[in-house]
Amino acid sequence: MRKNNCEIIRRELDELMLDETSSPAAVEHLRECAACREFHQKQTKLRQIVGGLGTVAAPPDFDFRLRARLANEASSATFHLTSTYWSFARRGFAVAAVLIVFAIGIALVRNVMNRPSEIAVKEQPAVKPPTPTPVETQKPAVNPQDFSAAVPENSPQKIKKERSAQMTAKVRRPAVAVDFSSQRAEVINGSVAASTVFPIDASLQSLKFSLDDGRGNARTISVPTITFGSQRVLQGGNQFAPKGVW
């Protein structure tokens, strides 16, 4: 009980300021308790020593240095603001430049993308796309002069000229198949073609086909002579040999 009382009194005394008067109960306790009295004396002396440290004065140029520091801070803050502004402005310019380049790119791409479609729209009426029955539809479109290349009476110079003209005119035209089956084959009479027809040795001359693809491109297919060994053997022999004799 007494120890508890000492703790309470010591705490009370400890919390007081030095110039404050302690309570009568504390005074009474200190008069009776030697340990608390000694503690209080030491504590008071310690606090006096600590309190005696006093206030250390600031240097005389404290205000001057502070003003200089504040002025320096203000100028550096202005510089900082300016630099911050320019850094933001630079970023803004960069972003704007990127956006402009991007917009120009998009415009160019759109322009390029639109051009073929315009060409297609322009060319569409001129070129008739091949239909499932091209033979019937292409017939009227085909100019008989187009087949002049296949006609033998035309001269090679004329054919060349026509071909070049066709090539320039139909560069982008799609390939058109032309069916000649409905046209009558030209008959070469002996009297008409007497001067041009010359005897050929059919057995040695290869068979040649000249085809026109409709665009002036002629393709010549040469079929080699088909020979049969037995026929060769029997060429000069008896063609009316009995059956089963080679």
Next chain:
Amino acid sequence: MNTLTTIDELGFAPALQQEMVEDTTSDHALLEATRTGDQDAFAELVSRYRNQITSYIYRMTNDYDGAVDLAQETFVRVYRAADRYQRSYAFSTYIYRIATNLAISELRKRKRRKLVSLTGFFQPTDGGEPKELNPPDGRPLQDSELVDTERRNAVQRAISTLPEKYRAPLILRDVDGRSYDEIARILETSEGTVKSRISRARGFLREKMRAYL
């Protein structure tokens, strides 16, 4: 002949009154004026607190030049934050809180940098009580002033060895004579904690200063 009935009739009453008004201008009013750009008001605030703040930080850090720098930094922060200042508590509490935070921050920086003071060389490596470099002076003491000086130095060194959480409340209470309530607000803690820490700090000091008590 008319007799003077009051002191006001002496003629310098207005000047006296103005001086009194200037002296009693509250810190809040000065800071308010600082906010509006009144440099003289800020100069007045500085003149009121420069010694207190410098001294407090010096007791905390035991480094005068550093304390002056930190005191200036304290005023710079007050000036910069004048627009954001709230009058919910006393200006002294506000400025002491800034100073305390700066001092504690500096102490922690020093600890991180492991700046070894001359006294640090004499600290035992076995975790025992640190011993201060205090070479005995064989010369006889001339007078009581020297004794006081020696005692003050010993106290300052002893305070500087206290943990920072005990150091600040002890200085605020025993050196600056602030109330527990104000210390609690400065340190942003409870009054009970402040009392407990001060009691423990005094216990530490009593042990260190046994020879002087």
